[in-house]
Amino acid sequence: MTESQKELNENRVKNLGRFGELLPGALGRVRDQAAETYRDGALDAKTKRLMALAIGLGAGCRNCVLGQAMYALECGATREEILETIAVVVSMRGTTGVGESLRIIQLLDELGT
Numbered sequence: 001m002t003e004s005q006k007e008l009n010e011n012r013v014k015n016l017g018r019f020g021e022l023l024p025g026a027l028g029r030v031r032d033q034a035a036e037t038y039r040d041g042a043l044d045a046k047t048k049r050l051m052a053l054a055i056g057l058g059a060g061c062r063n064c065v066l067g068q069a070m071y072a073l074e075c076g077a078t079r080e081e082i083l084e085t086i087a088v089v090v091s092m093r094g095t096t097g098v099g100e101s102l103r104i105i106q107l108l109d110e111l112g113t
Helices: 005-022 026-039 043-061 064-074 077-099 097-112
Strands: none
Touching: 005 026, 005 064, 005 097, 043 064, 043 077, 043 097, 064 077, 064 097, 077 097
């Protein structure tokens, strides 16, 4: 992949801000639901973000995987934990799990983690 994943993520964040300007109620409800979902509970926030990363990878959603990878890192996930999450996705989805995973490996390299 020649495109910068950091730049794609920065653009994702910018566009999410624009989405919030255009549809503040919709984004507000999504953010409220996410705040509840990803709070520490029986599972900690980091584990939940790694789960969300796996689901996003399985769905092939570029914006989802970039966002969830960044959230997982913010919650303290290590490169090794993210790579193991990718391995689980590949185990469950085979080669279709590899596609978006390459994006995350590049993002980790670009971030120096």
